[in-house]
Amino acid sequence: MAFLFTAVTVAVAFCTAGFGFSDQLSVQLSGDDEALLSFPVGTITVSADSGGTTQATAIDDTLVERVQAVDGVLGAFGVLDQPVAFNVRARQQPDRPVQLRGLVLSSAWDENRWELVEGREPVESDEVAVDAGGAIVGLAPLGSRRRLQLPTGTRRVEVVGLVRAVGSQSGSRSATQSTFTPEQVAINSAHVVLPAEHAPEILGAVGKVDRINVVPAQGVDSSELAELLREELPGGLEVVVITDRAQSTQDTVASIDEGVRSGTTAFALLTVVVATFAVANVQTVVLAQRTRELALLRLVGASRAQLARIVIVEAVLVGIAATVIGLGAGSVLAWLAADIVDPLGVDASLMLTGGMVAAAVVVGLFVTLVGSLWPAVRASRAAPMDALSDSGAGAEAG
Numbered sequence: 001m002a003f004l005f006t007a008v009t010v011a012v013a014f015c016t017a018g019f020g021f022s023d024q025l026s027v028q029l030s031g032d033d034e035a036l037l038s039f040p041v042g043t044i045t046v047s048a049d050s051g052g053t054t055q056a057t058a059i060d061d062t063l064v065e066r067v068q069a070v071d072g073v074l075g076a077f078g079v080l081d082q083p084v085a086f087n088v089r090a091r092q093q094p095d096r097p098v099q100l101r102g103l104v105l106s107s108a109w110d111e112n113r114w115e116l117v118e119g120r121e122p123v124e125s126d127e128v129a130v131d132a133g134g135a136i137v138g139l140a141p142l143g144s145r146r147r148l149q150l151p152t153g154t155r156r157v158e159v160v161g162l163v164r165a166v167g168s169q170s171g172s173r174s175a176t177q178s179t180f181t182p183e184q185v186a187i188n189s190a191h192v193v194l195p196a197e198h199a200p201e202i203l204g205a206v207g208k209v210d211r212i213n214v215v216p217a218q219g220v221d222s223s224e225l226a227e228l229l230r231e232e233l234p235g236g237l238e239v240v241v242i243t244d245r246a247q248s249t250q251d252t253v254a255s256i257d258e259g260v261r262s263g264t265t266a267f268a269l270l271t272v273v274v275a276t277f278a279v280a281n282v283q284t285v286v287l288a289q290r291t292r293e294l295a296l297l298r299l300v301g302a303s304r305a306q307l308a309r310i311v312i313v314e315a316v317l318v319g320i321a322a323t324v325i326g327l328g329a330g331s332v333l334a335w336l337a338a339d340i341v342d343p344l345g346v347d348a349s350l351m352l353t354g355g356m357v358a359a360a361v362v363v364g365l366f367v368t369l370v371g372s373l374w375p376a377v378r379a380s381r382a383a384p385m386d387a388l389s390d391s392g393a394g395a396e397a398g
Contacts, residue, residue, distance in 0.1 A: 004279060004282050004283060004286065004315065004318050004319075004322075004368075005318050005321065005322050006322075007275055007278045007279050007282055007367075007371075008275065008279065008318065008319050008322035008323070008326065008364055008367055008368055009322040009325050009326040009329065010275070010326070011271055011272065011274075011275030011278075011326070011363055011364070011367050012322060012323050012325075012326025012327060012329075012330060012360045012363050012364045012367075013325075013326040013327075013329040013330040013333060014267075014268075014271045014330065014333075015267075015268040015271050015272065015330065015359050015360070015363045016326060016327050016329075016330025016331060016333075016334070016356050016359055016360045016363075017329075017330040017331075017333035017334045017337065018267050018268050018271075018334075019268065019334075019353075019355050019356050019359045020330060020331055020333070020334025020335070020351065020352075020353070020356050042216060042222040042241065042242065043213055043214065043215055043216075043222075043241075043242045044213070044214040044215075044216065044222060044225060044226050044229065044239060044240065044241050044242070045211050045212070045213055045214070045239070045240050045242060046059070046063070046067060046211060046212040046213075046214060046229065046233065046237055046238070046239050047059070047210065047211035047212075047237070047238050047240075048211075048236060048237060048238070059078075059208060059209050059210070059211065059212065059237070060207065060208060061078050061207055061208060061209050062207075063212060063233065064076050064077070064078045064209065064212055066232075066233070067212055067214055067229065067233070070225075070228060070229060070232055071228070072216055072217050072220040072224075072225045072228065073214055073215070073216065073217065073225070074215045074216060074217040074218070074220075075214070075215040076212055076213070076214050076215075077110075077212065077213045077215075078209030078211075078212055079107075079108075079209055079210055079211050079212065079213055080106060080107065080108050080194075080199050080200065080203055080205055080209060080210055081105060081106065081107055081210045081211065082105070082106045082151065082203055082205075082210060083103055083104070083105060083106070084103075084104060084105075084106045084148060084149060084150050084151075084192060084203075085101070085102040085103045085104065085138075085148070085149045086102035086104065086137070086138030086139065086140055086146050086147065086148055086149070086192075087102060087146065087147035087148075087149060087154070088101045088102035088138065088139055092139060102137060102138050102139070102149075103137065103190070104130070104133070104134045104137055104138055104190040104191055104192045105190065105191050105192075106150075106191070106192055106193075106194060106199075106203060107191050107192070107193050107194070108193070108194055108195075108196045108199035108200075109121050109122055109129070109193050109194065109195055109196045109199075110196065112166065113165065113166055114129070114163045114164070114165065114166065114193055115163060115164060115165075115166050116129075116161055116162070116163055117161075117162045117163060117164055118142055118161065118162040119142050119143075119159075119160050119161035119162055120160055120161050121160075121161055121193075121195075122160055122161060122193060122194060122195040123195050123197075124195065124198075125195065125198040125201070125202060126155065126156065126157050126158060127157060127158050127160045127195060128140075128148065128157045128158070128159055128160070128161075128192050128193060128194055128195075129159065129160060129161030129162065129163045129192070129193040130159055130161075130162060130163070130191065130192050130193065131162070131163050131164055131165070131189075131190070131191045131193075132162070132164070133189040133190035133191065134190045134191045134192050135159070135162065136190070137190040138190070138192065140159045140192075141159065142159055142160075142161070142162050143158075143159060143160075144158070144159050145157070145158050145159075146159065148192065150202055150203060150204070151203055151204040151205075152201075152202060152203065152204040155202065161193070163191075163193055214229065222241045223241055226239045226240070226241050268359065268363070271363075272363055272366065272367060275363075275367045275371070276366075276367050276370050276371045277371070278371070279315075279367055279368060279370075279371025279372065280370075280371040280372070280374060280375060282371075283311075283315065283371060283372050283375035283376075284374075284375045284378070286375075287311065287375050287376075287378065287379040290379070291379075294307055294379050294380075297310075304380035304381065305380070307376075307379060307380040308376040308377060308379065308380040311372065311375070311376035311379050311380075312369070312372055312373070312376050315368050315369070315371075315372035315376075316365070316368055316369065316372075318368070319364050319365055319367070319368030319369075320364070320365075322364060322368075323360050323361060323363075323364030323365070326360060326364060327352075327356065327357065327360040330356065330360065331351070331352050331356065334351075334356075335351070
């Protein structure tokens, strides 16, 4: 039973660690909202319902006019807001994984969303502005020339301005004077602002937008307007009312988070499949060594169903114990992984969520039951005469 216990424990630990790491990363991605885009509470966002995968620039910009025409809409604005990255070497940010190294959120210049702290607004296609977080994460202080990785390829740009969100108090001093390190900046607090005229071309999104921000007219209830928009707009769109300042940028961050969760789920399914086969093989070997014992039970009157039930109950008891141990081990592994990666400057802490517990229970019991079913059926075929045999031959006899 030691082999069975080990197989189930490892399966539960790895699955739990995967979901735990995803939860840890969700906490780290959230960051704080001090440097987020400032949209009034009650603003409505219209975005593509990507079903849990990143799907940038998926809305036709002609929908902006259609939204503007809906009764109760004061203004509708198409927004480009994609993850892009400055070229940053591993030795410059050794504590960040390669996928998050230099990663910032893009935006097009809009005086209603951004205000200058230093320098000027970007105008030419090779000019950008950054907020304080973008300057730190991208190693892109005012006046520097950097390489920016975009959906259309890598482009060399000059940082001509330092900006902050309208109404925000962050970024009031030069980013070069900041005491923060890249590891202390949340992903939703780092932005690069592109020239409004060239942003669609630079992002490969001509005629497209990532989302539409809708401002309700005075006296119009946001929830009622959102419901009207759901009726008026075509399917495949998600209409959400912003309830806090952070939510506008968190829509983009959520797509990254969903990508991590999708990868975690795929990893968990692969682990379950491998562990199920491992448990089946282990049970087959163990029960083959117990042929004489099981045949003796048949000899004293036990039915085949009773033998199968005994084997399965034993396996489930071992599975329960392995689930408990695996859950604890997985929680520790998730904490250690998040603490090592630490991509966004939020200290990882030991945590146990409902999703982790559910994954541990489902995986532990599923792997144990499914992996033990066929070996239990084979074991139940032990013939009573096998109890009198030195070799145990006939275990497969009916």
